[in-house]
Amino acid sequence: MNYSIALNTILVKEVRRFMRIWPQTLLPPAITTALYFLIFGKLIGDRIGPVNGATYMDYIVPGVILMSVINHSYSNVVSSFYSTKFQHHIEELLVAPVANWVILAGYIGGGIVRGIVVGIVVATISMLFSAITLQHPAIAAAMLVLTATLFSLAGFINAVFADSFDDISIIPNFILTPLSYLGGVFYSVSMLPGYWPMISLGNPILYMVNAFRYGFIGITDIDISLAFGMVSGFIVLLTVFSLFLLHRGTGIKT
Amino acid sequence: MSGFEMKALSIHNLRKTYANGFEALKGISLDVEAGDFFALLGPNGAGKSTTIGIISSLVNASSGSVSIFGHDLQRQRELAKTFIGVMPQEINFNQFETVKNIILTQAGYYGIPRKLALQRTEHCLKQMQLWDKRDQVSRRLSGGMKRRVMIARALVHAPKLLILDEPTAGVDIEIRRAMWEVLKEVNEQGTTIILTTHYLEEAESLCRNIAIINNGEIVEHSNMASLLSRLHINHFILDIAESLQQAPVIDGFEIEWLNEKTLDVSVPKELGLNKLFAELSNRAITVVSLKNKSNRLEQLFLDLVGTSHAESGS
Numbered sequence: 001m002n003y004s005i006a007l008n009t010i011l012v013k014e015v016r017r018f019m020r021i022w023p024q025t026l027l028p029p030a031i032t033t034a035l036y037f038l039i040f041g042k043l044i045g046d047r048i049g050p051v052n053g054a055t056y057m058d059y060i061v062p063g064v065i066l067m068s069v070i071n072h073s074y075s076n077v078v079s080s081f082y083s084t085k086f087q088h089h090i091e092e093l094l095v096a097p098v099a100n101w102v103i104l105a106g107y108i109g110g111g112i113v114r115g116i117v118v119g120i121v122v123a124t125i126s127m128l129f130s131a132i133t134l135q136h137p138a139i140a141a142a143m144l145v146l147t148a149t150l151f152s153l154a155g156f157i158n159a160v161f162a163d164s165f166d167d168i169s170i171i172p173n174f175i176l177t178p179l180s181y182l183g184g185v186f187y188s189v190s191m192l193p194g195y196w197p198m199i200s201l202g203n204p205i206l207y208m209v210n211a212f213r214y215g216f217i218g219i220t221d222i223d224i225s226l227a228f229g230m231v232s233g234f235i236v237l238l239t240v241f242s243l244f245l246l247h248r249g250t251g252i253k254t
Numbered sequence: 255m256s257g258f259e260m261k262a263l264s265i266h267n268l269r270k271t272y273a274n275g276f277e278a279l280k281g282i283s284l285d286v287e288a289g290d291f292f293a294l295l296g297p298n299g300a301g302k303s304t305t306i307g308i309i310s311s312l313v314n315a316s317s318g319s320v321s322i323f324g325h326d327l328q329r330q331r332e333l334a335k336t337f338i339g340v341m342p343q344e345i346n347f348n349q350f351e352t353v354k355n356i357i358l359t360q361a362g363y364y365g366i367p368r369k370l371a372l373q374r375t376e377h378c379l380k381q382m383q384l385w386d387k388r389d390q391v392s393r394r395l396s397g398g399m400k401r402r403v404m405i406a407r408a409l410v411h412a413p414k415l416l417i418l419d420e421p422t423a424g425v426d427i428e429i430r431r432a433m434w435e436v437l438k439e440v441n442e443q444g445t446t447i448i449l450t451t452h453y454l455e456e457a458e459s460l461c462r463n464i465a466i467i468n469n470g471e472i473v474e475h476s477n478m479a480s481l482l483s484r485l486h487i488n489h490f491i492l493d494i495a496e497s498l499q500q501a502p503v504i505d506g507f508e509i510e511w512l513n514e515k516t517l518d519v520s521v522p523k524e525l526g527l528n529k530l531f532a533e534l535s536n537r538a539i540t541v542v543s544l545k546n547k548s549n550r551l552e553q554l555f556l557d558l559v560g561t562s563h564a565e566s567g568s
Contacts, residue, residue, distance in 0.1 A: 002365055009362025088346035092407075095310045096363035097335040254272065254313050 003102045010093075010103065014110025018076055018117075025076070025114065026121055029068045033122045036064050037129040040186060051188050052219045061126045062140070062213040063185030066147060068122045070180055070205065071172065073115030073148040077107050077155035078168045085159065090252050100246035104156065104239070111152025112145060119144055132216055139224065140215025146231045147208045151176075153238035160242070160251040179205045189221045204230060260324055262288045262337075262415045262446035263309065268318035270304050270470075278304040280470040281318065286463070288323070288414075291441045292448045293461035293478070297559055301470040302450045303343060306419050310340045322415060336364070339413030341404045343420050343450075349393035353384060353403055356392060357410050364411035371410070378406040381436055383429075398425040402433070409440065416440065417448045422456060434460060454552045458482070468559050489547035490527075492517045495540040504533045518547060 018025040037057065045056030052059070084090045093103055126132065134140055154171075162168045183205030189197040200206055207227035214220040245251070263286040270279040279301050286292045296302045307313030309320055311331065320327040325334040347356045354375060361371035379385045382402040387395060392403060405421055418437070422430040430453075437460065441447050451457055457464065457478075464481060466474040474481065494515055501511035507530060508520040521530055534541060 005365045005367060006363050009359055013359055084348075087348060088344065089348045091310075091312055091342065091346045092360055093363060094312055095335065095338065095340045096360070097332040097365070098363050099332060249314055253311075254307070 003099060006096070006098045007102050007106055007109075010098075010106025011109045011113075014076075014080060014107060015113050017080060018110070018114050025072070026117065029072060029118050030121050030125055033064050033068060034125050034128070036060070037126060041129055052190070054217050054219055055130075057130045058132045058217055059188075059213070059219070060186055061123075061130050061132050062216040063183075063209045065119050065122045065126065066144070066209050066212045067180045067183075067185050069115040069119045069144060069148050070151045070176065070208075072118040073111040074151040074155040074158075074176060075172060076114040077111040077152045078159045078162070078172070080110065081107055081156055081159035082162050082165070082168050085162075085252060086165075094252065100243055103246060104242050107156055108149060108152040111155060112148040115148030115152070116144065119148075134216055135218045136215045138215075140212055143208060143212040143215060143227070143231070146228070146235065147212070150208075150231055150235050150238065153235065153242055156242055157238065157245065160245050162251070179203055182206075184209050184221060204234065207231070260288050261321070262286045262290065262323060263448065264319075264321045265305070265309075266319045268305070268308065268320065269316045270301075270308065270313065271316045278470055279308075279315075279318075282467065282470070282472050284465055284472060284475065286415075286446060286448060288446055289441075289444060290446050290463055291437075291461045292446070293457035293464040294448055294450045294467065295454070295457060295464065295555060296450075296467035300467045300559075302467055303419060304470075305467065306340070306342075306417055306448075306450065309417060310338065310342075311335060336411075337414045339408035339411065339416045341401075341408040341416075341418045341421055343423070345400050345404070347392060347400075347403065347407065349391075351392055352389050353379065353392055353395070354388040356403060357407050360407045361410045366411060374410050374412070375406075378409045381409070382406045383432065398429050401425055402429075405433070405436075413445065415446045415448070419450050420452065421449070422451065422453060430456075454555055466555060466558050474558050486523050488521045488523070490519050490521060490544045491547050492519055492544045493542045494534075495542050496538070498539070502534070502537050502539060504530070504537075507533070 037060075041057040041060055045060070048056045050056070050059075081090075084093075158168060158171050182200065183203050184200065189200045189206065192200060201222070207222055207230055210220040210222045211224040211227035211231075214224050263284070265282060265284040267281045267283055268279050269277075269281050271277045282301070282305065284305075294302055294305065304313055308315045309322070309327070311327070322334040322337045325337070327334045351359070357375040357378060358371050361374055362368075366374065375388075376385065379388055382405055384399060384402055384406060387399065392400065395403065401421060401424065405418070408416060408418070421437075422433055425433065434456070437447060437449075449457065449461060461478055464474065464476065464478050465472050491512070494517060497514040498511065498517075499514065501509040501517060503509070506522060506525050510518040512518050519530065521527060531541060
């Protein structure tokens with residue numbers, strides 16, 4: 001069976017959804033990150049001085065971009081797939097001859113596109129504050145796509161298990177946001193006291209932020225091959241788990 | 255095996271027990287011939303929607319098998335699904351989407367190329383008298399229109415088996431009759447239709463074969479004509495010209511006085527209406543008009559479901 005039309009249908013539907021509601025999906029990251037750059041990067045950053053050889057503004061730009069990508073790829077899939085469940089139009093997909101991997105690829109694809117679009121929006125805003133250039137564009141692009149993929153998958157799994165709108169806000173608010181802020185977006189782990197640098201190594205977002213920052217300014221606190229290996233490993237793991245959930249019909253079939 | 259001999263739907267020993275322990279289906283078996291217009295009836299909670307849910311892949315069966323045009327739903331799920339179009343009981347499309355996009359998206363899920371999908375969408379929306387609403391956001395449609403959108407969506411990939419779960423619920427009588435004509439036409443063009451409805455008049459006028467499900471079991475599975483022929487007593491309401499203060503007594507007939515101009519009469523099949531009219535005429539009672547007290551299928555349905563309840567209660 002040829003699945004390309006079904007896959008394209010889901011993907012186009014997902015992209016149209018977030019583009020149609022751009023004041024909710026694309027405008028907020030532009031405003032929030034402009035404030036980050038203005039307050040942390042400019043007003044406070046000017047007093048902090050260079051971090052690992054880069055200006056504080058240049059140092060935080062990659063992390064702020066990736067933090068937005070993480071939040072938006074996650075929230076795109078979790079809210080879209082949960083709404084599909086909530087309004088029962090997931091049934092349109094379940095009755096049709098669409099393979100589980102096509103359903104998954106369509107929704108994850110939507111999350112990746114949203115992540116990339118938000119990434120471009122935030123990078124464009126950053127150009128108002130910083131003259132940062134890409135030193136290793138392939139590394140930055142690869143980490144952007146892999147991160148968007150990973151958090152789209154995480155959002156999908158959250159949506160599968162969610163039974164209420166509360167369930168889709170708990171993980172972003174209480175897990176994702178703290179991990180992002182503590183993932184080296186605004187500081188280098190080498191600046192942390194005592195055991196905190198070691199403890200920070202348990203935060204996967206630290207690896208992604210550092211690899212992405214390396215793509216921009218060539219500076220990293222960790223080994224970027226380890227970052228790529230870890231993100232790829234998580235992607236494989238979450239993909240297999242997502243397909244297993246779809247096969248069982250968890251959260252979508254009775 | 256020729257297409258005519260092939261079963262559109264074959265269910266064997268299908269069971270479903272929900273996580274809370276409720277046994278919705280207790281091993282039902284059912285065959286629907288290709289080209290049939292088939293009624294699946296039953297009271298609320300009997301197991302109709304669970305059965306349709308399993309056929310539509312929305313509910314996981316506990317055990318048993320389902321095959322669609324010879325393709326096992328478990329082993330050849332995607333192939334089997336290509337034959338089915340489903341219109342569910344509850345509204346289940348994206349209410350923020352336009353009517354046209356709902357149908358086009360469903361066509362896309364079935365792998366229909368865009369150009370053909372546009373043609374099929376136009377055809378189905380015109381068939382359901384919704385073409386002028388194509389660009390309207392679906393949540394602004396009336397309840398009846400929303401149901402017709404779901405029928406159009408179920409038809410867009412030209413399914414060989416169309417399953418309609420209460421398609422005319424909440425639809426006014428004029429639109430309902432127009433929908434019957436469309437469904438008859440779709441059936442005449444070769445599509446097998448399985449219909450569940452609470453309007454038994456609808457089932458009686460449209461369907462050739464019938465199954466009645468109650469408490470998760472099939473309590474009747476037969477031809478509509480032969481089922482109706484089993485009705486031994488017909489109930490009529492008679493309007494009479496004279497004013498009566500009490501019901502006349504006629505051997506073999508049970509007559510109830512409703513008011514001075516109206517009688518409720520039970521007519522055994524072996525005696526018939528001619529005998530009743532003759533007896534009333536002998537008593538100088540003139541019948542002005544008569545009507546069935548209830549739909550014939552409704553009487554049988556209540557008898558069968560009532561019997562089943564009594565058996566399960568004993």
